[in-house]
Amino acid sequence: MKPAGSGIPRHMATPRIGVVAAAGRGVRLHPRSVHTPKVMVEVGGKPLLTRHLERLRDDLGIREVYVIIGHLGDLVRNAYGDGHHLGLDIRYVTNPDVDRGLGTALLVAEQHVHEPFLLALGDELYLESNHRDLVKLPEGYTAVCGVSPTDDPEVIRKNYAVNIVDGRITGVVEKPEEPSGGHVGCGTYVFTPDIFRDARETPLSPRSGRLELTDVIEHAVRRGATVLPFVLSGHYINVNTIEDLNLANFLSRTLHFDRHRVSLVIPAYNEVAAIGHVIRDFRDRVHEIVVMDNESADGTGDVARRLGATVHSRPLRGYGDALKQGMDAATGDILVLVEADATFRAKDIGKLLEYLKDADMVIGTRTTRQMIEQGANMDGLLRWGNVAVGKLIEALWWNLEPRFTDVGCTYRAVWRDTYLKIRDYLGRTDAAFSPEMMIEVLRIRGRLIEVPVSYYRRRGGASKHSSSRWHSVRTGLRMLGLIARKRLNLS
Secondary structure (H helix, E strand, O other): OOOEOOOOOOOOOOOOEEEEEEOOOOHHHOOOOOOOOHHHOEEOOEEHHHHHHHHHHHHHOOOEEEEEEOOOHHHHHHHHOOOHHHOOEEEEEEOOOHHHOOOHHHHHHOOOEOOOEEEEEOOEEEEOOOHHHHHHOOOOOOEEEEEEEOOOHHHHHHOEEEEEEOOEEEEEEEOOOOOOOOEEEEEEEEEOOHHHHHHHHOOOOOOOOOOOHHHHHHHHHHOOOOEEEEEOOOEEEEOOOHHHHHHHHHHHHHHOHHHOOEEEEEEEOOOHHHHHHHHHHHOOOOOEEEEEEOOOOOOHHHHHHHOOOEEEEOOOOOHHHHHHHHHHHOOOOEEEEOOOOOOOOHHHHHHHHHHHOOOOEEEEEOOOHHHEOOOOOOOHHHHHHHHHHHHHHHHHOHHHOOOOOOOOOOOEEEEHHHHHHHHHHOOOOOOOHHHHHHHHHHHOOOOEEEEEOOEOOOOOOOOOOOOOHHHHHHHHHHHHHHHHHHHOOOO
């Protein structure tokens, strides 16, 4: 293979080659990183590595990328291939010494890269950044370090500190005990091949016993090389822990939350007495209302159409089938599920959407006594039955830290990308579809949050699942059977 940059003048300052460090084990991100490479953990529905590759391509015009792999490297290779689908030429380099420190990535890259290159640490998130300005770098540097302004010393303590004097970096400190300065060092670097000399000459860290990348940069500073800061704008998070991941998802979803389309999905069968009230209540709070009308004979579909809903009137196999087909038909980025019998109100949708910024799915709970209208179909047996089954799921999947007090509440909100991940594993067509959704989100290690919602008397008709004690018990037994099968991985 012809080395990258052969025949390219070494004084060239603007990087044409990208290198992404993607070999780490992500121990602190456990359990997410047990079966998934850390760099492929998703933020806002998109893997971190994909975000880096798209940034190299779109912001810097880089097409040739080396991805340094190690832990679960085959999963990275299989996911991205040669990069053709991204408009990139991706090559993979295995780092056999990944546990010896991040600086070893430079020793591996030296065999392949012979001109200025951008190195990105694959476990970091940047939103609305100014990476495109890296094409304007002056010549004469050995290293450029991305830095992000911060007044939080804890952020610096978790990453590395930089000392900046007269526009140059005069020192870097990995995870300083006493952070100083107003910038945190980030995992965006531009290096010339001179940095390889520093990587070979830098001793192992006396603190960690590893070849730290920051020590390599410090070595370059001490020998008199030009090391420059590049101030990154926008938002930066180093995704090291579950807490970091949750924060990254929240930030990604919150920045442009109002741009997301919300679809309301309503399963309906002979609900003419209530469907009009439900649509009028919700229509100003969502972008689209989809009614799955199971060929109702009482005019339910006609009422819904007159009020502006999109109605799909077709034979359906049950509650779960109606919800699944409704979500398939909906066009929104966010899918909200609600009953057609007016037992839920639009006044609670704001709570679901607010918490959805911090979760993959938000589920309502009808078991808060102060929020149950007198006469609603939620007597003591039904309420405590839902609580008990919810606690059973908690116990069976305790390592994923779920908190449930209701397994039969239809009222919930889920991101479309989350739904698409679990769609093919949703097989129940009856009321057991509700806990099935919850369990499948847990199985993909998604984040679920439960919030109290008001629960009202239905308007007309009778519940298909809990109109009598017998119906309630039968529905509960079906749910218990589903839970057992899911726990035993039988479905």
